[in-house]
Structures are given as structure tokens and as C-alpha cells.
Amino acid sequence: MNKIKAEIEGVSTIAIAGHIRPDGDCVGSCLGLSQYLIENFPQLTEVTVYLEEVPGSYQFLKGADKIRNSYEDKKEYDLFIALDSGDKERLGKAQCYFDTAKKTVCIDHHISNKGYAKVNYIVPDASSTAEVIFDMIEQEKITKEVAEALYMGIVHDTGVFQYSCTSPKTMRVAAVLMEKGIDFNRIIDETFNYKTYVQKQILGRALLESIMLLDGKCIVSAIRQKEFEFYNVKPSDLDGIVSQLRTTKGVEVAIFLYESNVQEYRVSMRSNGNVDVNEVACYFGGGGHVRAAGCTMQGSVYDVLNNLTGQIERQLHQKQEKDE
Numbered sequence: 001m002n003k004i005k006a007e008i009e010g011v012s013t014i015a016i017a018g019h020i021r022p023d024g025d026c027v028g029s030c031l032g033l034s035q036y037l038i039e040n041f042p043q044l045t046e047v048t049v050y051l052e053e054v055p056g057s058y059q060f061l062k063g064a065d066k067i068r069n070s071y072e073d074k075k076e077y078d079l080f081i082a083l084d085s086g087d088k089e090r091l092g093k094a095q096c097y098f099d100t101a102k103k104t105v106c107i108d109h110h111i112s113n114k115g116y117a118k119v120n121y122i123v124p125d126a127s128s129t130a131e132v133i134f135d136m137i138e139q140e141k142i143t144k145e146v147a148e149a150l151y152m153g154i155v156h157d158t159g160v161f162q163y164s165c166t167s168p169k170t171m172r173v174a175a176v177l178m179e180k181g182i183d184f185n186r187i188i189d190e191t192f193n194y195k196t197y198v199q200k201q202i203l204g205r206a207l208l209e210s211i212m213l214l215d216g217k218c219i220v221s222a223i224r225q226k227e228f229e230f231y232n233v234k235p236s237d238l239d240g241i242v243s244q245l246r247t248t249k250g251v252e253v254a255i256f257l258y259e260s261n262v263q264e265y266r267v268s269m270r271s272n273g274n275v276d277v278n279e280v281a282c283y284f285g286g287g288g289h290v291r292a293a294g295c296t297m298q299g300s301v302y303d304v305l306n307n308l309t310g311q312i313e314r315q316l317h318q319k320q321e322k323d324e
């Protein structure tokens with residue numbers, strides 16, 4: 001199918017943006033789609049990707065060096081494409097171009113996405129936004145460079161084809177991308193598996209300091225500002241910690257918090273299936289997927305955990321009553 005071609009008819013300038021604190025799917029989707037558009041539609045005079053700072057390990061992707069992170073130009077794009085962002089606010093500063101664009105398209109897979117653009121392609125069953133994009137472009141026209149970016153997106157959102165969002169379809173898409181001659185093993189190791197020494201240290205600390213709540217059904221860990229300074233880490237160094245917490249035997253929900261401001265915490269949650277963490281995150285103004293979601297909450301660690309576990313416990317009780 002070739003939905004992208006239909007969307008760019010009559011368009012000359014395009015801005016593409018993803019969510020704040022971009023992850024692998026966000027970066028892979030933005031660079032994969034922009035590269036595809038540049039290669040196949042010479043009538044486009046501008047295709048610009050706007051993203052916050054991108055982790056160094058993603059820099060090998062074609063176009064990564066051209067990503068823009070400044071928003072001073074008062075531009076009005078013909079088309080703004082929002083990728084992997086469940087709500088408009090998560091586009092961060094790129095919202096200024098969303099607001100002034102002649103047309104807006106959103107491509108995403110978050111179940112919490114209510115469709116904030118003019119045209120919305122939201123597929124909650126898809127493993128990743130990269131998988132949704134794959135379905136909107138022509139397979140024969142996918143080059144190695146586009147394949148690398150889309151494959152990276154899928155790898156990250158499926159935890160290398162391990163999470164429940166991985167479907168037979170995901171594997172078929174990955175197979176097509178592999179056939180484009182990509183160095184898949186290198187992409188997996190260098191962007192997903194390898195961690196720097198400080199990243200390993202902070203992971204170790206998070207595991208060591210974790211606590212169990214709700215009779216062992218909930219595991220929790222938190223990193224405070226002073227630890228960021230001590231280990232000299234930034235928020236992107238914390239990716240993957242919550243997934244490590246989730247695979248603790250007996251746990252239904254893993255919660256990882258980091259202090260993003262005074263009395264403010266970023267919350268990451270992962271579920272093993274019995275608790276809908278998207279529902280919990282939405283209740284506190286965030287969103288995501290049934291098994292992976294996040295939000296930002298105010299207060300002390302104690303306040304935040306009290307509020308979160310209250311909602312989780314309610315869901316566990318409801319499930320228990322239903323099962324009896």
C-alpha cells in the first residue's frame with residue numbers, strides 16, 4: 001500500500017517530528033520515513049526532521065547528522081508529520097510547526113492516542129511506529145538506509161522481538177528489512193545491547209536499591225538528582241532499567257522513577273499482562289501501551305508511589321474478583 005504518496009500530493013515542504021526524549025522507535029521512524037521521502041520524491045524541496053538530542057549510538061543512521069533541534073525559524077510547512085507521539089504535548093517544541101502547518105498527519109501505535117492531527121494513522125496492534133510506516137510505503141523502494149532505520153525502531157519497541165507486541169506480522173516485516181542487506185546484528189548490539197560503564201553502574205544501583213510492594217506484585221526503584229550528578233548520567237542513560245525490573249519473578253508491575261525536577265518525577269511502568277499500565281498512566285495525565293506506559297507526577301517519591309500503587313492495587317482486586 002502506498003498511503004504516504006497520497007498524503008504528500010501537492011506538498012513541497014515537510015517537517016517530521018517525534019516525541020520528547022526520543023527512543024529507538026521514535027528516531028528510527030523519523031529517519032526511515034524522511035530518508036524514504038527524500039529518495040523517492042524529488043519534487044519535495046524540504047524534508048526536515050526535528051528531534052531533541054539523539055543518543056550517540058543512533059548516529060550511524062542516514063540523516064542523523066541533519067536532525068534539527070532549534071525552532072527559531074518562523075516557518076510554515078505544507079505538511080507536518082508527527083511520529084510515535086501519543087499526544088500533541090509530547091512533540092515538545094516542535095509543536096510550533098505543527099500549529100502553523102497547512103496539513104498535519106499523525107502516524108503512531110499508542111493505544112492512548114486520541115488522534116490529534118488532521119489525518120491519523122494509529123494502529124495500536126502494531127509493534128512500533130516503524131512497523132506502521134512500513135505498511136504505508138512501497139516495499140520495493142525501501143533502500144538499505146531506510147531498512148536500517150525502520151529495523152532499529154522495531155528492535156527497540158519489541159525488545160529484540162521479545163515483548164508481547166511482537167506479532168507474526170512483525171517478524172515478516174523484519175524479514176523483508178533483513179533482505180535489504182542490513183547489518184542486523186550490529187544494529188541490535190550497538191544500539192540496544194551495549195551499555196556504557198556508567199549505564200551499567202546506574203542499572204546496578206537501581207536493582208540494588210529496588211523495593212517490593214503489594215506483596216511482591218510490584219517492584220519499584222527510583223533515581224534522584226544527586227545520583228545523576230554522582231554517576232554523571234543523563235535521563236537517556238536510564239533506558240532499559242524498567243525492563244530489567246519487570247522480569248523479576250512474581251512481579252505484575254515494575255515502576256521506575258527518576259527525579260526530573262524539584263518534587264517532580266518521570267514515571268516508567270511495565271506490566272506482565274494482568275495490569276493495564278496505560279490506564280494507570282492516563283489517570284495521571286500520561287499514556288502509552290497496555291504493558292508499557294509513562295507519565296510525569298508531582299510530589300515526593302512516597303506520594304508518587306502511594307498514588308500509583310493505589311491504582312494498581314485497585315486493578316489487581318478487580319481482576320481477582322472477576323476470576324473468582
Ligand code: 5GP
Nearest residue numbers: 086087268269286287288292293294295296
Ligand atoms: P517509557 O517508560 O519507555 O518512557 O514509555 C513507555 C511508553 O509510554 C512509550 O511508548 C512512551 O511513548 C509512552 N509514554 C511515556 N510517558 C508518556 C507520557 O507522559 N505521555 C504519553 N502520552 N505517553 C507516554
Ligand code: MN
Nearest residue numbers: 025084129157
Ligand atoms: Mn513506539
